[in-house]
Amino acid sequence: MKTNAIKLSLPQVVGRGYATFWNFKGRYRVCKGSRASKKSKTTALWYITNMMKYPDANLLVIRKTYRTLKDSCFTELKWAISRLKVDAWWDIKESPLELTYKPTGQKIYFRGLDDPLKVTSITVEKGVLCWAWLEEAYEIMSESDFDTLDESIRGEVPEGLFKQWTITFNPWNEHHWLKKRFFDVNDDNILAMTTNYLCNEWLDDSDKKLFESMKKNNPRRYAVAGLGNWGIVDGLVYENWTERAFTLDEIKQCKTRSGLDFGYTNDPTAFFVGFLDLDAKKLYVWDEFYEKGMSNKAINDKILAMGYSKERITGDSAEPKSIDELKSMKLRIKGAKKGKDSVMNGVQWIQDLEIIIHPRCTNFITEISNYTWETDKFGNKLNKPIDDFNHLMDAMRYALEDDIIGNKWLY
Template identity: 75%
Template sequence: MINLNKKYYHLPDIVGKGYKKFWNFKGRYRVVKGSRASKKSKTTALWYIYNLMKYPESNLLVIRKTFRTLKDSCYADLKWACHRFGVDHLWQFTLSPLEATYLPTGQKIYFRGLDDPLKVTSIAVDKGCLCWMWIEEAYEIMSEADFDMLDESIRGECPDGLWKQITLTFNPWNEHHWMKKRFFDNPDPDTLALTTNYLCNEWLDKADLQVFERMKKNNPRRYAVAGLGGWGIVDGLVYENWKEQAFTLDDVRNCKTRCGLDFGYTNDPSASPIMFLDLENKKLYVWDELYKTGLSNKKIYEELSSMGYGKEKFTGDSAEPKSIDELKSLGLRIKGAKKGKDSINNGIQWIQDLEIIVHPRCVNFLTEISNYTWDKDKFGNKLNRPIDDFNHLMDAMRYGLEDDIIGNAWLY
């Protein structure tokens, strides 16, 4: 039992079940891979709010690969956790700077992105020590060296009763990720490596469960990962001609801007890569991305405009002519992709001849391109078509390059 705001709560009623080991573990690394709706992020947020109030010398650093993704993920989850505990009035959440303060003691939750590494390594706390770190969507961190840098930033002596700990939460899309070997394949008493899935989430309703039942029936490969939390088995990548590398607008000054748009809404995201094409040197630079669910056409236009791309030319999925017409009426310069017979494979073949340089901020593009594979039949034989998964930005990339593909002798 706990006493918050002079009210008594039974902790399992708030947190739910399935995370007892996670809740009690005090080793250096808590690593949780899990499916969607497995409660891993919500449970982590609840743990931190509860224990920050319990341990008055503790402070928390929350990390994602790109800073701009924090407000709508960890920041929102931690605010939700305060509300679930009924302690909103004891916490102050601010957007500038992005942080949270426990008002009775002045303890802090700091939010940082790996796109500004100096701000990660130079945090000084006013009270107590920086003893805890939460790395959300840790799959996005593709370099183990970047994680080592974060690991080393949790240093110094802890007050009595506290411990240093890093929590990593992620969806396990690719079995070749460095976290599998480091945390799951080599047991260590200082590491808790867990796999969770939606079956431990007692708060899902029938409609939520039906989503997974349909996935189980229609897309077993995705269900194994997004449903059960298993490692994604990646075999036969469509694109192997890419690398993650930071670059500046000066580096692409003489390139042509190319933008594509794939429509989504409830379950699938609306996806748009902002790209620069150096046709002479056969290089494609992926500079930025839009990747969000729940966007109306008006919201798509507003998002692209707020990102600074409202005046660029886009090529969108022609399967949604009504959406394209509405975006045009809002002021977006967009046309529908021509598509046609063999357009997917022809487009893929043309793009395979490029060198694709992906800016580190494009975390969803990196996830898709490292998981976009050729499909297989029921006997495991590869088919001459890509999987219908991890393809929102991949399709939009093809749309954005359509004029170049057609102009270079690919017939649709």
């Protein structure tokens, strides 16, 4: 293929803060970071640059659920191709997700842990599968699941090439296995680093203002989402929950419950779908979406695309205009009644349930494992949950409102 030579300065393209990350060649390159820390974009730039540098290298990109890859890693890698101005050299396929470097036939494969056989059975057409990128690794709750993934990067590699995992995530919970496995050890084969938004020279004033506001108004979140420190989780609101794959046949006797919490710029819109077995006091968490910047039209279209057009939905009544607009689009939605002490009454009722969460509901798992009781300035727990990690928690409570009221709670 004949193309005009393109000269780029990688420091100018990549920016600062990642020199050690860029040059490390050990087995595990692990980066926990805050939001806007460039960790995913830098990773994408590294892979596109080095796929073209090493003609025998192939890459496997993994997240817990396949459906989350298109709007995350796949988009980041397409962005990197464009930023490096090498669009003409790459073939981009969306069904299934796949990127091919045209001059050599090297490929970037995308897989979800929700289909483990497809992860462990990849056979490359050209060269070797030597690199893997696990994005949002915090979603992987079981270390043994990662061990299974790790085994997929095996065998000999040509001279000059090396096998490597890149593991990126937001560090919400200090008790996660990732901390002990990679950050609490001294191993030359592991690079474990922390980055934050302060190394991102491309943030504008409005971006920086968002973090400064977070620092002032929500220091707990700022420590994690701003500085990339480990989240300290103490005093969970809901403790009786497990993550387990289940089928619709298993829950066919249960009643569907759906709830919607509105967000837009800073907070996500959160949609919850569950199945309630009231006699057995079990709640099965089946599906979700969790996205920022959604108009009401986009919310409607998303719910329809997910197949929930006929479900009865209870939404946040603080947004009556949005409720009315979604009704006009033919969604079967009503506003939550709320009322005095509604949050605590709902929480107490849900605490009596056994909550079984389908593994694909990664945002729900993140929230419920970080949804804790508020504390006063002395560290004493207060009788109310924190105003954080609560978008799907609120959507779940709205979804169960009729059951809570029906069981004589003052709502």
